[in-house]
Structure formats: structure tokens, C-alpha cells
Amino acid sequence: MYVLIAKQFIRSKVVQLSLLLLLALGIMSVLIGKQFLQKQERTLANVTQHQQAHIARNVELHTEMGLLLYYLRFTLIDQPDRIAGLSIGQRDVNPSLQSVTIRTLEAQLHDTDLNNPSNLQSGNLDLGFVIIYLFPLVVIAFVFNLLSEEKEAGTWRLIAVQSNSTLRFLWMKLSVRMLLTYCMLGGILLLAYLILSLPVNRQLIAFILVAIFYTAFWFAFCFWVVSFQRNSSFNALTLLSAWLILAVLLPASVNNYVANLYPVPESLAAMVKQREGYHEKWDMDKKITMDKFYTHYPQFKKYGVPQETFNWTWYYAMQQMGDDESLKERIAMRAKIKQRENASRWLATVIPTMHTQLLFNDIARTSLSSHLQLLDQITEFHERLRLYFYPKIFENAPVKSEDWKKFKPEYTRAENNINITFALLPLFLLTFGLASWGVFNFRKTNDA
Helix, strand or coil, X not given: CHHHHHHHHHCCHHHHHHHHHHHHHHHHHHHHHHHHHHHHHHHHHHHHHHHHHHHHHHHHHCCCHHHHHHHCCEEEECCCXXXXXXXXXXXXXXXXXXXXXXXXXXXXXXXXXCCCHHHHHXXXXXXXXXXXXXXXXXXXXXXXXXXXXXXXXXXXXXXXXXXXXXXXXXXXXHHHHHHHHHHHHHXXXXXXXXXXXXXXXXXXXXXXXXXXXXXXXXXXXXXXXXXCCCCHHHHHHHHHHHHHHHHHHHHHHHHHHHHHHCCCCHHHHHXXXXXXXXXHHXXXXXXXXXXXXXXXXXXXXXXXXXXXXXXXXXXXXXXXXXXXXXXXXXXXXXXXXXXXXXXXXXXXXXXXXXXXXXXXXXXXXXXXXXXXXXXXXXXXXXXXHHHHHXXXXXXXXXXXXXXXXXXXXXXXXXXXXXXXXHHHHHHHHHHXXXXXXXXXHHHXXXXX
């Protein structure tokens, strides 16, 4: 019986076309992921070469340490993992590296690459997109007439008489569809593993588990709708409407709600404060600036208040004031962004599409949380550079006295410590709840 059901289902032209289309889009998504990773690798290779050439060129051009460090940029890199090719997330907007001078950090912290806004608006057809948005459509196409096709063909009464359990018969039909879908998912993931040279690690296993549970949710949801035993048209319309709500309307509504709940006027205020904090110092007494600077860095107090019209100690103290006087706004802006992130995650626990997208991005380290961690690491990196170079600037150390070849791009890693068991719990509960409800509905209707 099971083999017969499987053969009958696979022979359907609609099924064959759906699987071919899904396979083609899956392969395309993997190739897009590979293209993204290759672009990142080229960029990182070029940055290493560029920084060394950039430093060497400027060292030859400038003899003052203060003037040289006005121009020199130093790079911190958060190299994306191979699995980022499966879920690009925010890596197309937020760069994987940042090159900074030791001047005001706030003016450099949020610099990003130039991107085509049309491409950003349409997003990336990565494998995460295929799993979240396209696999459910195939599941809907496979399951919407699971029961109604038998009723509409007039064979259901015959099956009810001949079968020991009609629920078992439906389960066999459903399991054929699930097996075929999971084979397709496994095939695409295997291709991704081979094409992207993915390491077999905790991240890959977590990604696969999320994909399995998410697909199971859609099978449970479709079975729940089918359990009401309505006609095929009703089931198809209901399921497609649900897909539209879960995939498009609810995420957009949550985004709009969270943005209005936690507005971030501090972003503009931080920029204004940073500029004022630096530029207004040109018209102020040097002692006021230096006193504030030495309050921040008491270890440099021995350098005193410069008497010259222009002095690099005073200049970099002014630059430091740009950061110090915008610090309150920067902290407030960071807190608002975290509030947005936390609110979105909390609401996403009952919206499987959002929850899965956030999990994919977390696993691939392409989420907003990962970027915020990178910003923190850039801040620490920038502070280390300042503390290293400030004494050399203040003492006007000879440029040639420094071994500039040792300054190469540094690497860091923003870690996302995900409890995958806890993260999968919302999907498991929704899947189990809908499947149980569907079984209850079916038995209740049959008993009636």
C-alpha cells in the first residue's frame, strides 16, 4: 500500500515540476552564497595588501607622528564563517571589517560599504530564503488536498470501509510527502556542503536541525487545516493566506511596531554631539580641552597644556572630546537598538518564519547581535591604538623609530552562544500542538 501511494504521488506532473523548480532555486541559492563568500575573501585579501601599502606610502610622505597618524588607518576583520553563505543576513549591509584612524571613533563606527539600494531592497536569494519562503509553498502544494482529493474523487468511503484506520491511511499519504520533501532538503544541503566546503561542526548541525523543525511545522500546520475536512479550494486558499500572513504581513508589522515603540533619535543626536564636541574646541581655551582630556586619561597629565598656536597633543585631545561628549547618546542609541532586537526576538517566538530567520542568522553569525558585538570589538581595538600611539604623538617620536611593518589587519570573532535546544522549543511546541490538534479534529469528525 505504501509503495503504491508513493508511486501514485511521484508520477504527478505537478509534484515533479515543483521538485525540479525547488531544486533549481536551491542550487541557485547555494551558488549565490558561494559568490558572496568569494567576494568576502577577495575583499579581505585586498585589505591586507592595501593596509601595508597604505602605511608604507604615508610613512615616506610624513615626518611628524601626529600628522602621519591623522591619515593612517588600521583594520579589524571579523571573517565570516563558511556557513554564512547559507544565510547572508545583514552581512550585505554591515561590513565584515572596519578600517579606522585614531581620530574620533563615533564618526567612523557606522561607516558601511556602498551598495546598490535596489539589490538591498530585494534581498538575497540564499538557502535560508529558499527554506523559509519557498519550501512552505511546496509543502502546501503537496498537502492541501491530502484528504479532499479522495472525497472529491469519491474514493474516501471505499477507503473508510477497506482500511483498518483512515487516520493511518492519511498518515501514510502524509509521510510520503514528508519523505520526498526531506529528501529534497537533504539533497540541497548536501550540495551546499560540497559546493561551499562547509565544515561539519555545531553550526552546520544546528542549521540542519532548524530547517528540519521548520519544515515539520509547515507539515503540521497543513495537516491541521486539512483535519477540518473542507474542500480543496478552501484548504488551498486558507494555507496560501496563512503563508502570506506568516511570511510577509506579520514580520513587516512587527518591524513597524518595534520601530515605533523604540524610536532612535539618539542616532542623530550622537552625530551632532560628536561634531560639536570636536569642532567647538577650536574656539575654546586650550586649558578647558586639556583638563577634560586629562580627566579621561590621567596617565598623560605630565604633558601639560601646550602654549603653541597649534599642537598635536591639543588636536588629538579635541578629537577625543568628540567621542567623550557623544558617549551618553551613543550608549542610549545602543540600548534602544538592543531593545528593538530583544522585542523582535520575543515576538518572533510565535511567528515561525521570523524565528527561523533569526536562528539562521544567529547560527551563521550574520545577525544584528553579531554586528553589535563587532562594533564593541572595534571600540576596544580603537582604544588600544589610541593608548599605544598617544605617547608617541605627545613626545613627537620620530616616524622612522616605529616598526610599521608589524601593523597588519587584526582578526576578531563575534560569538553567538546559542542554546539550540531552547531555540528549537517554540518550533517544536507549535508543531506538536498543531499536529495533536489535527489528530483530535480528525478523530472527533470521524466519531461524529
